[in-house]
Amino acid sequence: MEHTEFNNDLIEFLNASPTPWHAVSTMKSRLDAAGFQQLDEREEWALEQGRGYYAIRNGSSLIAFRTGKNDVVTSGIRMVGAHTDSPCLKVKPNPEIRRKGFFQLGVEVYGGVLLNPWFDRDLSLAGRVTVLDEDGKVRDTLVDFSKPVAIIPSLAIHLDREANSNRSVNAQTDLPPVVMQLPETDTTSFADLLREQLVSESGLKIRKVLGYELSFYDAQGASSVGLRQEFLASARLDNLLSCYIGLQSLLNTSGDEAALLVCNDHEEVGSMSAEGAQGPFLGAVLERWCGAGKGRAIARSMIISADNAHGVHPNFMDKHDENHGPILNQGPVIKVNHNQRYATNSRSAALYRHISDELGLPHQTFVVRSDMGCGSTIGPLTAGNLGVTTLDIGVPQFAMHSIREMIGSQDGYTLYQVLREFMQREEVF
16 A cells, blocks of 8 residues: 555544444455454454454444464553544534524533534434334444534624633533524424434334434535645544554554554543543453463563644644654654653653654654643553553644544555554564
């Protein structure tokens, strides 16, 4: 896979994955096409050497792995981690708001959303819906309206003269999107609208909508940007970019060595869930794979936690340490924090630098300013749960947690090349 093909396929992946459930579904399709076998956590597993497998939990988290040709306990596992969720606006359980003939939906802020960019955007809606079908069975299905169905209009500056100097957003009152207009006598519920959409999308015959987890998303698709196409702009680059890179790395390894990709949900809200990085999913899969030798396998293993980094914004250069400001299109960023907000240590960073140097590829290092707080990733959580050597790395980006983010067009492909080599490396530690 070369650079242009990589970015074109990345754009297709991003556009097909408006929610964690859709992202996992997209990854599942690609794993199936590559001959990977799905495992059911409710059943016994009979794993074979030299095969590819994957397991899905809650429809929103996925672990895929190659067993390799050697004994996993003595060879260790080359692991890559990412997360499927992104900050967004999620529809509340009883969302209907009727005012002056406008039909709006109440939303809950999920994660650390940069709220102002959500105004005046064409929004669509997607997620998972649980229904009672015509046979009386409770089942899950995905829904994606796939077109603009809502907008959050800004208040005109004539009615808010301080909008450009002192604007704040009230998440309860300012964010409900406008979906349509209805007569005051119309009693249409959101469940009615959802049922209509499901029938039109899939032809599924539904008795009743029982529940849903739905997110609004930017209807504008991912695209190349810049006079020389130096950039790529999209929603959910944090962190579907890393999911895509990890998946492509796993699919394109030699398969000789044991390698694993874990894509967890709920990173943006702390990772404490059955399918989050603080939950038992990864440990449970490793125990079933490695058996009593799990501890020995982990001691020979390493995980690279891939989650995007803050690139130096040319309008806000003072927000970075002057010696640790990553530049877009100058390579992936090794993320260091000695207070363990990142799990990188000198050993894990050295291995990445060594592989990157061998391939003749660039890399950078990020340390947050000493007078600013530092974010975190699934890296420290996974390191703490498993006791595995860990590296935190990411592609530099702008506008993290906005409805539309931006990366350099070169950096994702660079990280892919290094992670692919890492996943097929004969020795890690």
